[in-house]
Amino acid sequence: MLELKDVSKTFFPGTVNERKALVDLSLRLEQGDFVTVIGSNGAGKSTMLNAITGRMKIDSGEIWIDNTDVKRMPDYKRARYYGRVFQDPMAGTAPDLTIEQNLALALQRGKSRGLNLGLNAKRRAFFKEQLEQLGLGLENRLPARVGLLSGGQRQALSLLMAAFTKPSILLLDEHTAALDPQRAAHVTQLTERIVSESGLTTLMVTHNMEQAIALGNRLIMMHEGQIIHQLEAEEKQKATVKDLLGRFADIKGAVLSDKQMLG
Numbered sequence: 001m002l003e004l005k006d007v008s009k010t011f012f013p014g015t016v017n018e019r020k021a022l023v024d025l026s027l028r029l030e031q032g033d034f035v036t037v038i039g040s041n042g043a044g045k046s047t048m049l050n051a052i053t054g055r056m057k058i059d060s061g062e063i064w065i066d067n068t069d070v071k072r073m074p075d076y077k078r079a080r081y082y083g084r085v086f087q088d089p090m091a092g093t094a095p096d097l098t099i100e101q102n103l104a105l106a107l108q109r110g111k112s113r114g115l116n117l118g119l120n121a122k123r124r125a126f127f128k129e130q131l132e133q134l135g136l137g138l139e140n141r142l143p144a145r146v147g148l149l150s151g152g153q154r155q156a157l158s159l160l161m162a163a164f165t166k167p168s169i170l171l172l173d174e175h176t177a178a179l180d181p182q183r184a185a186h187v188t189q190l191t192e193r194i195v196s197e198s199g200l201t202t203l204m205v206t207h208n209m210e211q212a213i214a215l216g217n218r219l220i221m222m223h224e225g226q227i228i229h230q231l232e233a234e235e236k237q238k239a240t241v242k243d244l245l246g247r248f249a250d251i252k253g254a255v256l257s258d259k260q261m262l263g
């Protein structure tokens with residue numbers, strides 16, 4: 001469960017550069033909800049994710065994960081509640097460490113005690129089993145340095161690492177946007193499978209409206225730091241890219257990227 005209550009964030013308040021990034025934003029995800037998030041440029045999508053992870057401190061409001069108020073929780077403790085995959089395939093993994101060391105690090109997430117990369121036979125068997133799901137043959141390359149993998153392989157690994165500890169909330173931040181269409185389609189498929197098999201509560205920001213419609217059970221549209229439109233299960237199933245573009249056309253000043261225009 002994730003709940004944001006009246007969350008606000010203004011950058012450079014009271015100056016000529018003032019930017020209201022989140023304005024009394026409220027959103028609740030029940031256990032197992034998979035919510036896709038679309039919005040105009042600068043709508044506050046990344047700021048919302050940064051607020052949830054604590055990367056960015058909010059000005060006011062509340063953030064609850066699994067009935068715990070995480071707003072004042074130190075970052076390392078909050079990290080146990082979420083997994084996050086960024087747009088940059090290089091961001092989620094450590095290139096100089098091996099595949100198995102990266103996976104061991106991910107297992108440690110949110111634990112305060114020192115690093116324990118303890119790589120015993122049992123752990124390796126678990127890692128292999130997990131990697132098999134990716135269909136990329138990485139289960140046979142546990143000692144390979146991650147820096148040797150392609151962007152698509154690294155992104156698939158990042159997704160696995162973000163999800164395999166079954167976090168309370170999985171945050172996907174345009175995680176397929178930097179991949180070529182074939183690899184993006186593969187990571188999208190993996191996302192669908194991993195999320196549904198583990199029943200993960202998921203918040204996925206995407207510029208791709210087709211993806212926003214195809215994945216998940218709810219969709220929200222953001223503009224100027226607020227949720228301006230929501231689609232629940234049935235409505236979402238019936239929605240089309242044309243409908244969503246029509247919604248954006250109604251908003252004065254909404255700027256969409258080329259990718260969004262193309263669906």
Ligand SMILES: Nc1ncnc2c1ncn2[C@@H]1O[C@H](COP(=O)(O)OP(=O)(O)OP(=O)(O)O)[C@@H](O)[C@H]1O
Pocket residue numbers: 011012019020021039040041042043044045046047048
């Ligand atoms: N660190 C920051 N310092 C100052 N302003 C910021 C900062 N981060 C975001 N903003 C501003 O806050 C607003 C929301 O930005 P945010 O990155 O959350 O939007 P977004 O919906 O993710 O946009 P995009 O789709 O373009 O990535 C924008 O006006 C942006 O310029």
